Amino acid sequence: MWIVAGGTSATVRGDCQTCEEDFPYRHGPGIVANAGYRVNPRMDVGAEIFWVPLETASGTLNTTHMDAVAQFRPWRTHGFFIKGGAGMAFIRNWVDAIGPGAINSKALSVVVGGGWAFRVEKRVGFQLFASQHAGALGDLQTAAGDVPDVLGNYWSVGAALVFR
Amino acid sequence: MGKPLRPRPLAAALVSALLIHAAPVAAQDTEPSFLARAIESASLFEQPAQTPAPDPYAAARPCAGCPPRSVGRSFLQVTVVNVFYGIANLVRGQVTARVTPKTWWENMENGWVWDLDDFVVNQIGHPYQGSNYYNGGRANGLSFYESAAMAAFGSATWEFYGETNKPSLNDFINTTLGGIAIGEVLHRVSWLMRDPTKSGSGRLWSEIGATVLDPVTGYNRFRRGDASRIAEKPADMVPSALSGFASAGALWRGTEHEPFQGSGQAFLEADLFYGDLLHGRSRSPYDAFAMTMRFGGGGPVSEARLLGRLLGEPFGKNGKFQFSVAQAYDFQKNDAYAFGAQSFDGGVAFTHPLSSRISLALLGSGGLTVLGAIDSLPLGVEEVPEEEPESDAGQGVSEGPRFYDYGPGSKYTVRALLLRDNAPFAVAFYEGRQLFSLDGLRANHFLQHARLDLRVPIYRKIGFGVAGEFFSRHTYYQDAAKTEREFRYPQFRTYLTWDIS
Numbered sequence: 001m002w003i004v005a006g007g008t009s010a011t012v013r014g015d016c017q018t019c020e021e022d023f024p025y026r027h028g029p030g031i032v033a034n035a036g037y038r039v040n041p042r043m044d045v046g047a048e049i050f051w052v053p054l055e056t057a058s059g060t061l062n063t064t065h066m067d068a069v070a071q072f073r074p075w076r077t078h079g080f081f082i083k084g085g086a087g088m089a090f091i092r093n094w095v096d097a098i099g100p101g102a103i104n105s106k107a108l109s110v111v112v113g114g115g116w117a118f119r120v121e122k123r124v125g126f127q128l129f130a131s132q133h134a135g136a137l138g139d140l141q142t143a144a145g146d147v148p149d150v151l152g153n154y155w156s157v158g159a160a161l162v163f164r
Numbered sequence: 165m166g167k168p169l170r171p172r173p174l175a176a177a178l179v180s181a182l183l184i185h186a187a188p189v190a191a192q193d194t195e196p197s198f199l200a201r202a203i204e205s206a207s208l209f210e211q212p213a214q215t216p217a218p219d220p221y222a223a224a225r226p227c228a229g230c231p232p233r234s235v236g237r238s239f240l241q242v243t244v245v246n247v248f249y250g251i252a253n254l255v256r257g258q259v260t261a262r263v264t265p266k267t268w269w270e271n272m273e274n275g276w277v278w279d280l281d282d283f284v285v286n287q288i289g290h291p292y293q294g295s296n297y298y299n300g301g302r303a304n305g306l307s308f309y310e311s312a313a314m315a316a317f318g319s320a321t322w323e324f325y326g327e328t329n330k331p332s333l334n335d336f337i338n339t340t341l342g343g344i345a346i347g348e349v350l351h352r353v354s355w356l357m358r359d360p361t362k363s364g365s366g367r368l369w370s371e372i373g374a375t376v377l378d379p380v381t382g383y384n385r386f387r388r389g390d391a392s393r394i395a396e397k398p399a400d401m402v403p404s405a406l407s408g409f410a411s412a413g414a415l416w417r418g419t420e421h422e423p424f425q426g427s428g429q430a431f432l433e434a435d436l437f438y439g440d441l442l443h444g445r446s447r448s449p450y451d452a453f454a455m456t457m458r459f460g461g462g463g464p465v466s467e468a469r470l471l472g473r474l475l476g477e478p479f480g481k482n483g484k485f486q487f488s489v490a491q492a493y494d495f496q497k498n499d500a501y502a503f504g505a506q507s508f509d510g511g512v513a514f515t516h517p518l519s520s521r522i523s524l525a526l527l528g529s530g531g532l533t534v535l536g537a538i539d540s541l542p543l544g545v546e547e548v549p550e551e552e553p554e555s556d557a558g559q560g561v562s563e564g565p566r567f568y569d570y571g572p573g574s575k576y577t578v579r580a581l582l583l584r585d586n587a588p589f590a591v592a593f594y595e596g597r598q599l600f601s602l603d604g605l606r607a608n609h610f611l612q613h614a615r616l617d618l619r620v621p622i623y624r625k626i627g628f629g630v631a632g633e634f635f636s637r638h639t640y641y642q643d644a645a646k647t648e649r650e651f652r653y654p655q656f657r658t659y660l661t662w663d664i665s
Contacts, residue, residue, distance in 0.1 A: 017278060017603070043309050072313035074235040084316040086337070086534055108535075108572050108602055110276070110333060112320050134276040134333055138571065138602035139642070149603050151333065153275025 002044040002071075004034035004127065006160020010052045012063070016140075017149035026061070028054040030156055032131075034069065038164065044071040048085060048111065050133055052154060062092040063154065065109045065133050079117040079127070086110045089135035091152065107135040107152070117162055125162040130155075221388060224305070229360050229395035231384065233305030241300040241380065242318040246326050249293060253327070260327045267328045276323075278603040279332035280566045287342075287495050287504035287537055288465065290335050294319055294343015295350055296380050302351045303381040308344075308449040315343040334570050334603070337535045341506035345470045345493035347378075348450040352438060354378035355401035361394060368392075400448060406665060407587035408436040409619070411629060413659025415461050417500050419652065431461030433659070437587060439473070442486055442513050442525050446476035449491075461657075462498025469494050471509075486513040490529070500653045501635060502568060503611065505536035505597070507575055518582075525588075527579040532572070536599045538609050539568045540639060543647055569604030573597060587665060591617040606642035611635070625663040632656050 008030040015023050029052075036046015050065040069085030089109035113131025120126065133154040140150040219225075224232030253261035279286070297318025301311030319339035323331035354374035359367065371391040375382025385391040414428030439452030446452065450472040458467035470493040477487045487510070494505045511529025518524055541548065548567050575597040582590040597611040612635070619629040633655040641647040 013275060015275075015277070039309065070309065070313070072310060074239070074310070074313075082313055082317060084313070084320075084340070110337065112316065112336075132275065136276075136278070136333060136602045138600070139606060146606070148606065149278060151275075151277060155275070 001164065002034065002036045002038050002046055003163040004032070004160045006032055006127075006158050008032055008050075008052075008131075008156035008158030010054075010154055010156040012052060012054055012061075012152060012154050014150060014152040016147055016151065019147070026054045026056065028052060030154075030158070032156070032158060032160060034071075036069070041076050042073045045069070048087075050111070050131075050154070050156070052156075063089060063135060063152070064091075065089045065111065065135065065154070067109050067111050067133075069111065073117075079119070079125075080114070081117060081127075082112075082114040083129075083131065084112045089133070089152075091135055091137060105137050105140055107137040110134045110136075123164050125164075126159060127162050128157075128159050130157045132156075217389070219389075219393065226305070227396070227398055230398045231303055231305045231381075231390070232388070235304075235306065235310075238301045238304040238306055238311075238314055239317070241304065241384075242297045242314050243321070245293075245296045245300060245380065246318060246322050249322070250326050260329050263325060263328055268325050271324045271328075271331050274330050276333040276336070277330045278334055278570060279329065281332075281335075283497060283502050283504070283537065283539070283568050284465075286334060286338055287497075288468065290319075290339040291342025291346050291493065293322070294339035294341075295347035295378075296343075297339075298343045298347030299351055299378050299380040302347065303378075303384040308348060311347070312340075312344045315347065316340045319343065334535060334537075337506060338504075341491070341534060342493050345472060345491055345506075348472060349438075349453060349455055349470055350378045351381060352401060352403075352450060352453075353436070353455075354381060355397065356403075356406070356438075358397065360390070360397055363392070363394060400451070403439045403451070404444070405440045405586050406436075406438060407585065408434065408664045409587075409627070409661040410434050410664055411659040411661045413629070413657055415655055415657040417462060417498065417653060417655045419500055429461050431458050431466065431657075431659075433458040433467075434664075436664075440586060441471075441473055441476075441488070441490075442515050442527075442586075443478065443483065444476055444486075445478060446473060449474045452476070462500065465495070466498045467496050474508075484514060484516065486515070487511070488513065488529075492531075501637065501651070502539040503537065505533045505575075507531055507533040507536070509575070509577070511577070521585055523583050523586075525579075525581040525583060527581070528577070530576040531574070533575055533597065533599065534572060535570060536573055536597065537568050537570050538599055538611065538637065540601075540605045540607060540609070541567060542605060543641055543643065543649075566604065569599070569601040569607065569609070571600045571602040571604075573599040585665070587663075588617075589619045591615065593617070605639075608640045608642070610638040610640070612638075619661055621663075627661040627663065629659045629661050630657065631659075 010028055010030040012026045013023055031051045034046055034048045036044050038044050046069060048067045048069045052063045054061040067085040067087035069083055071081050071083040073081045087109045089107040091105045091107055111131055111133045113129055115127050115129025117127040118125050135152040137150040140147040221232035250261050294315050298311045298315040301314035306314065319336050323336050354377040357370050357374040359370060371385060411433040414430055416428050434457045436455040441452040441454060453470060453472035456467060456469040459465055472491050474489045474491055479485050479487060490509045492507045492509060496503045509529040509531035511527055513525060513527040515523055515525045575595065577595045580592040581588040593615040595613045599609040601607050615631060615633045617631040619627050621627045635653040637651045639649045
C-alpha cells in the first residue's frame with residue numbers, strides 16, 4: 001500500500017482561448033491525498049484527490065481533482081520522485097471574473113509534479129512536493145452565457161505524510 | 165549541378181551519433197572514448213574473428229545482451245533529445261524555437277493551454293517525438309513504466325522550455341501516451357531486426373536498419389560498442405509468436421453525397437501481430453501487440469493503429485477466456501475524415517480451436533479515451549477553407565483556426581476473427597466511440613467504425629484480400645437548436661498480400 005496525505009499552498013488561474021481579459025491569480029490552501037499500490041521499489045500507482053477552496057468576492061470557488069496517478073522514483077536510494085496522471089476535475093462556481101453564477105462543471109484533469117520523500121521510520125515518512133494540475137472545462141456555463149474553451153491551471157507546493 | 169554524394173551509412177551513423185553525444189558524464193572519464201569505441205565497432209564488423217574487447221558495462225547489465233541500466237543517462241539523453249529538436253526548429257527558422265529563461269518563466273506562469281497546430285503535427289509528430297524520450301529510457305535499461313515516466317518528463321520539459329509557444333495540454337498528453345505506445349513498438353520491432361549473435365556486414369546493416377526505426381537505442385548501441393558485440397538477444401525482446409502481412413492495393417472511399425470515388429487510391433500497408441494477444445498470463449507490457457500502418461490511400465500516412473497489451477490473465481476451463489488491459493494509439497487521416505486518439509481498454513477474449521491450425525476468436529472490450537481528436541466544421545461551413553498566407557506572427561506560430569476538436573470519451577469494440585496459425589484471415593470488427601469536445605466546436609461526437617476483412621492465400625506467401633469498411637460520425641452541436649448532423653464514409657479495399665511471418 002501507498003498512502004499520502006497533506007496540505008498545499010495553491011495558486012489558481014482560469015483562462016480561455018478566446019478571452020481578452022487578463023485573469024487574476026488567486027491563492028489559497030489545498031488538501032492532497034494519494035492512495036495506491038506499490039508496483040515495485042521505484043513505482044507507485046494509485047488515485048489522487050486534490051481539493052482547493054478559494055475565497056473570492058462573490059463566494060467560494062471549489063475545485064476537486066480526482067486523478068489516476070503514477071509516481072516514479074528514479075533512484076532507489078534517493079527520495080526524489082516525479083509524478084503524472086489524468087482524471088476528472090469537478091469545478092464549482094468557477095472564475096467569477098468571467099461572469100457571476102457559474103454552475104458546476106466537470107473537466108478533464110491532468111497533473112504533473114515532483115518532490116522529495118524523506119523516510120523517518122520503516123513505513124512512515126514525509127515528502128515535500130510541487131505539482132501542477134490542469135482542469136480543461138470545455139464550455140463554462142455562466143449567467144452571462146457560455147464561455148468556450150476554459151482551462152484552469154493550479155500550481156501548488158506542499159508537504160505530506162507518507163505511509164507504506 | 166554538384167556531384168551527388170554517395171550514401172555512407174556507417175559514416176553518417178557515426179557522425180550523427182557524435183553530434184547527438186552532447187556532454188560527457190563523469191563515469192565516462194575512465195572508459196574508452198566514444199570515437200575509439202565507434203572505430204573499434206566498425207573494425208569488428210569487418211573482422212569478425214577478432215577477440216572481443218572486455219565489456220566495461222558488464223556489471224550494469226541484467227543480462228549479457230541487455231543495455232546497462234543508467235537513470236542519470238536516461239534523463240540526460242531525454243534532455244539532449246529536446247535540445248536536438250530545439251536546434252532543428254531553430255535551423256528551420258521557427259521563431260518559436262528562440263527560447264530564453266524569460267520565455268521559460270512566462271510559460272510556467274501561464275500554465276497549460278490548448279494549441280492550434282496541424283492535425284498531423286499533433287497526432288503523429290508529437291507522439292513520434294515522445295517515442296524518442298521513451299526510448300531514452302529503454303535504451304538505458306529502464307523498464308516500460310520507468311521509460312513511460314521518461315516520456316512524460318521529456319514531454320513536459322519540451323512544452324515548458326523547448327518552445328516559446330505556451331505549453332500545450334493536448335501535446336503533453338499525445339506526446340506522453342503516444343510516445344509510450346509508438347516508442348515501445350519501435351523498440352521491439354527494431355529488436356526483431358537485430359541478431360546480436362551474428363557478425364559481419366549483415367549484422368552491421370541490421371543494426372543500422374534498427375537504428376533508423378529506434379534512433380536513440382541505435383545510437384546507444386553504437387556508442388557502447390553493443391552494435392558489434394556478440395551476445396544473446398534479451399529474452400524479453402523475443403516474441404512468443406510473430407506473424408504479419410505486407411499489402412499493396414487500391415481503395416475507394418465515398419461520402420454521404422458520393423457513394424464512391426471513380427478512381428481508386430493506391431496504398432501500402434503493414435500489419436504486424438507480435439506475441440499472442442489472445443492467450444497467456446502476462447505482466448510484461450507490450451509482450452503482445454498488433455500494429456497496422458497504411459501509407460497512401462488518401463494521405464502520406466492514412467492510418468496507424470497500435471494495440472499493446474499491458475497485462476493479461478487467462479481464466480475459464482483450459483484458459484479459453486482471456487482478460488486483458490491494453491493501451492491503444494489510433495490515427496486516421498485521409499481526404500474524407502481525420503481521427504486520432506490515445507486510449508486504454510479492458511477486454512475479454514474467447515478462443516475456440518476449429519482444427520489443428522484454424523481457430524475462432526471473439527473479443528469484446530470497453531475503455532476510456534484520454535484524449536481524442538476528430539475533424540469537424542462549424543455549422544454552415546461545408547469545406548475546410550483555403551489556408552491563409554502565413555501571418556507576421558512568424559514561422560512555427562499556429563494562429564488557427566483549427567478544424568478539429570479535442571476531448572476525452574469512451575469506446576467499445578467487438579471483434580470476431582478466424583485465425584490460421586495465429587494470424588487472422590477473416591476479421592469482423594465494430595467500434596463505437598463517444599467524444600466529448602472540450603476544445604473546438606461546441607459539439608459531442610459519436611463515431612462508429614465497422615469493417616469486414618478477408619484474406620485468402622493464392623500461392624505460397626502471396627495472398628489476396630478484400631475489405632469493406634464503414635465509418636460514420638454523428639455530431640450533436642450544442643447550439644440553441646440542438647442541431648445534429650451525420651457524416652458517412654464507406655470504403656472498399658482490394659489488395660495483394662505478402663506473408664512476412
